[in-house]
Amino acid sequence: MKTRAEARGVSSRVLCALLALPSLVLGVTIAEPAAAQSVSIPSTAPIRRFPARRSGLPVDVITHNDCLDDGTLEVVLNLSQTSDLDLQIWSGTSSGCANDDQRATLGDRCQLIDSFNPDQTSHLVTLRVRDILPIAALTTGSGSGSDSRTGGEGGSGGDSGTGGAPPEPTDPAPTGSDICESGIEGPFSVFFLLVDGTQTAASATLSLRADLEGPDPPSDLSVGLGEGRLFIGWGQGTNADDLLGYRVFCEPASDPEVCAAPSLVTGQRPPRDLEVGRAAQTSTEAPASGLENGTTYACGVSGMDTYDNVGPLSELVCGTPEPVQGYFEAYRRAGGQAGGGICSFDGPGRGAGGFLGAAFVGALALLRRARGGGRR
């Protein structure tokens, strides 16, 4: 026979489940409150990102550029009954991070981002991308989204788990912008916990995905000469499923004999400011423009995925742009005087508008006449 308190607990679980339904659409789950305290992420307030990214990128994916730009996410939390409670923000790959007992056994697979006393019912939380990336968890290979060892979402403990001893990371976790070069990839979560002393009273979870790794580079590179530009070709493209295109990077060669450059290193991600050309997914050549004639450049190509992640650089090829003669230059040098534009008032193209206009009107008249028929 259920006690009154048990019955009230069941009712509150049902009510909470109903409230959580809209949030599931955004990949956000709301944990069961143990008492009247609650924390939730309203589905009507999507995550805002700074700096703004190009449209089309999923809002829940953290990319290499987000990290390089030292970007932030803004999340609105709805809170209630928060007096004397702390809001703790954790990130990790295991849902056990929201569970007091399991979190203790997961070690650095759960990392504390921030802890403070929220004094408002609606709180805007700003999360720095570099802070929330669970480097240790994802680099130890244990990140697989919902951890089967945990018994569900947050709440105030009580779920049994078999966490065991926390794994030891093989290397010290990178810091600063080095985090961005960690190459981590996989789902993780940010947990918002309302903590009463040492017990979690309520929690909400924001599901995210880290993808900081770009596709493999193309191979069999070649270089062709142009004026103020080089044409970088490749024989073997990248087979990555998420390949969006290619990026070309060039830098004055430090040693043209062996085709080396100060900042471009095969196998490493190239600096963004050395990008000089782009090509589509199906291309096998890309122009590298904005170069100086007579200077020898070392150039390489990286693949770029649909999240704008640039991958490691290909082998380097060297070339020296030099002056060329295209058709129009050859024509002008041969004494040709034409050019200057079609609608140039003083140019040879005068009258174009009249001709095109008359032709257009004539064509319309023909069509009108034709549609009208006319017995012959």
Added chain:
Amino acid sequence: MKALTTLAVAAGAFLVGAPWAHADEELQAILRNAEGDELGAYNRRHAPYESPQTVAFELRFGRYVPDADEGVEGTPFADVFGGSSRYYGGLELSWQALRIPYVGTFGPGFGIGYTRATAKALLESGEGRSSQPTSLTIIPMYVVGVLRADELSRRTPVPLVPYAKLGVGYAIWTASDADETARVDGVLGRGASYGLQWALGGMLLLDALAPEDAREADASIGLNNAYLFAEWYRSELDGFGSDDQLEVGTDTWMVGLTLEF
């Protein structure tokens, strides 16, 4: 009785003020239907139904190497693009406004096409070619008067229609380097040229190959006739002798398909 009907219709058409050409055609249509089958197995004059015919539509294709080296020193076009063939594709729409008795149709026509020459630019050092593309894109257009002498095919079993076109041609051209419009000493590599345009050709009537299908096409979609054609095409787009225009005209053979509706 037939003769009386014919005369009555012709007189009526005249009295209501129909254009002379149309009245003449009405008369001829009635005469055709009134005549006997004295011209053999295939005689278009005996088609049970013939829809009104007002326009001709052409799909055109041909080799197109512009005379761009005329009026300049040397041969810059040939030097850069070589001597290989370049091709042209285009459309023409003409209104068969008048039917001239015992000759054929006459009316204005408008044509537009596209052709492009591309190559790798020459290295200034003279040591061959670079990897940088250079191109000349031409969009030739023209307004011409078109005379199609189709009475021969209409009155005899000979399925040939000689024709002539004369008018003014106009072409827009763009020279590009590395996929950008070329610019030399501040002058943009884009312009327009105009001049005289003419063509002489012949059309082979295809209706004779499948008379039943031809009649069905006429009844269902109003397609009167289909032809294959070949013509000698000449456009002198030199601004009528001006020396500040890029001569992007040519003389060449064109072939294609003509549909009359």
